[in-house]
Amino acid sequence: MKIAVLGSGAMGGLYSSYLSRHNEVTVIDVNAALVEKVNAEGLEVQEPDGTSNVFHPHAVLSTEGMEPVDLIIVFVKAMFSEGALNNNKGIIGPDTYIMTLQNGSGHEDLLGKFVPQDHIIIGTTQHNASVAGLGVTKHGGSGMTHMGCVVGEAARLQKFADTFTECGLEADVSDGVQKMIWNKLFTNVSASALTGALQVPLGYISSNEHAWKLCCQLIREAVDAAAGLGMDFDYDEKVAEVKAVCDKSPNGLTSIYADLRDGRRSEVDTISGSVVRAGKKSGVATPSHESLVELIHAMEGRPKA
Amino acid sequence: MKIAVLGSGAMGGLYSSYLSRHNEVTVIDVNAALVEKVNAEGLEVQEPDGTSNVFHPHAVLSTEGMEPVDLIIVFVKAMFSEGALNNNKGIIGPDTYIMTLQNGSGHEDLLGKFVPQDHIIIGTTQHNASVAGLGVTKHGGSGMTHMGCVVGEAARLQKFADTFTECGLEADVSDGVQKMIWNKLFTNVSASALTGALQVPLGYISSNEHAWKLCCQLIREAVDAAAGLGMDFDYDEKVAEVKAVCDKSPNGLTSIYADLRDGRRSEVDTISGSVVRAGKKSGVATPSHESLVELIHAMEGRPKA
Known part of the structure; x- marks a missing residue:
């Protein structure tokens, strides 16, 4: 071939x-x-x-x-x-x-x-x-x-x-690969995206009350957007999975964290942005993802401290 | 007295x-x-x-x-x-x-x-x-x-x-002091809050496309929440005012920027949080402010870089 x-x-x-x-x-x-x-x-x-x-x-x-x-x-x-x-x-x-x-x-x-x-x-x-x-x-x-x-x-x-x-x-x-892709997406669009925005390791997301609240809101919107496309995921199950990822690698650094730290363009448009696009297709509001996409893009362009 | x-x-x-x-x-x-x-x-x-x-x-x-x-x-x-x-x-x-x-x-x-x-x-x-x-x-x-x-x-x-x-x-x-308070609030809940989240001076907010888009969304929700409480503000006028504040002091650093930079608790609950509470009272959704409040609280607790 x-x-x-x-x-x-x-x-x-x-x-x-x-x-x-x-x-x-x-x-x-x-x-x-x-x-x-x-x-x-x-x-x-x-x-x-x-x-x-x-x-x-x-x-x-x-x-x-x-x-x-x-x-x-x-x-x-x-x-x-x-x-x-x-x-x-x-x-x-x-x-x-x-x-x-x-x-x-x-x-x-x-x-x-x-x-x-x-x-x-x-x-x-x-x-x-x-x-x-x-x-x-x-x-x-x-x-x-x-x-x-x-x-x-x-x-x-x-x-x-x-x-x-x-x-x-x-x-x-x-034939269920779209659902597999989404299944993998939940951690990326919640915990991973937040490690970038907050410039923290994965463990901080599940251990800080406010970061975790935001993370759950991002999961909530992603589950709703997926449902709008006909893919049913259980919110509580996804929350437990994302928490397990954070707890298992508390010092883990994500690529979106590194991209932002080093002033590189991040993949936020194809990660969080894909939830926004899915929401638009299915008529589901995804305001937290929309804010996060803009915030992360704004971080990409900011002057070095 | x-x-x-x-x-x-x-x-x-x-x-x-x-x-x-x-x-x-x-x-x-x-x-x-x-x-x-x-x-x-x-x-x-x-x-x-x-x-x-x-x-x-x-x-x-x-x-x-x-x-x-x-x-x-x-x-x-x-x-x-x-x-x-x-x-x-x-x-x-x-x-x-x-x-x-x-x-x-x-x-x-x-x-x-x-x-x-x-x-x-x-x-x-x-x-x-x-x-x-x-x-x-x-x-x-x-x-x-x-x-x-x-x-x-x-x-x-x-x-x-x-x-x-x-x-x-x-x-x-x-008798119109509530409206005066809100009039002053718009810059604080949009540009000032964002300088904290992004750790940038005021000028960055109006000059970066993504930061400005987020800023306008925050103003939009605040205008809607104020309207829900019976106070009418003109969105375009508020946007122009906030832009003027940013443009006039491009290197200006806000107190919320300094509080977060130095690891202190910020006043985000009484600034952005007041828009969230006003929205709840008046039945107006304020998702960008909700996300920003949690994000800034999460920043307050993060470990020093």
Whole structure:
């Protein structure tokens, strides 16, 4: 299978490495030094057990002149998805599927600008990875990759799941993947978003009365917005799950915390913003998420203390 | 007239000094060194023109054994009002009035626990003052003191306005003082509250697209909550006023900014919280203010970076 991976960050590095075991993989990245290193020395994956492997996907800065591929996996930060796809339109043919395993929900709205709805694959991954150096990915932990679609039967994606599984990335297809995406979203749009706004570790959210009250309000609105889209989640169950995440990693720092601390743009539009968009679609008010999106954007632009 | 001033901070120092010109004034404060200094050397007021005057109100740590007074002016930070009044119940008699010129709105709800509604005086002051040392008040600028009441005719408060004016604190009585309080509140509950949450100077609020959007939403809800209480304000006019305040003092730092920066409790409950309470009374939703109150309280308790 011809697969293009957009973005060679932590997850892009992991997936393109593994998938290159049995597929013709092209990694597309804007970092020239990284592209050069991958082509010269390969991509290294450091496993949790201390072992290390080197893989050799092809790496390019530009896909100009390349033929359409069977599958494009988008692993850039969500706010760069549109630009990255626009810059590489040439590899999108009539049979190309585009897959997103990115954080947040609602990415299908954007992917629909590039391929028909039935060629969009949405999903979640339980893999955990971080960048350990140029062309070096530290694999933190494994888990399932669930994939599904927004229209049609998920079963027709089985060939993609099969090659993922053959390559060491255990995958399945499911008709309930939208609900799985939301299930994962609740923590991101409540506790994680608040760790950014408050610049605190995860444990502070469940231990401070006011932060927790706000967190529960965010969960409440997200449950209501999901219900408006036809997905029923139990509020108390979600609250208990988010609390468990905070309590289990009291000193845990989220990526939205780090992005704001370091003055980078955050993924708030595809995380909290996806709840706002879902609310607008389903006619459910999400005022706390709306405020939080603006507040976090305002934090991105503020002068350094 | 027998007047007690609760709290000898910047505004308490100014008012107790001036009012002591023609009244028997007692300053009540929890700071023993300050009480000692005021009784030994008096209170100094440094005027904007560079001159300086020393006044000699009486100062006490406790009002135990004192007779009821004609007027108590509350000049402690709002979150300490209830405790301060509770500790000095003995000076509240059947004829005692209690006056609040504090920031925020809705202080009458608390004062109603201590005197009947018709003995509550609410108002605003345009004076500006800061603490320049122990027992030393720097008078930044003068202006009107407007006073009114929550029930009955404001005219019966004329005697209080008269003694204020005789003492150099120009004052009038008005039946529209509740609206004056709200008029002053809009900037505090929007731009000022946001400078705290974002830890930025005033100019950032009007110059950053996202901060300004949030600011306008806060004004929108406050205008609606005021309308619910029967006070009509023009949204566009309020937006223009708040923008002018930000643009005029781009580097201005608010007290709520400083309180949060220094890990102190802020007055958010009597500022933004008063909009939330007004909304509850009038059946108007104020979700942005609700979120902001919780967020700012959560900031008060967070560990130092």
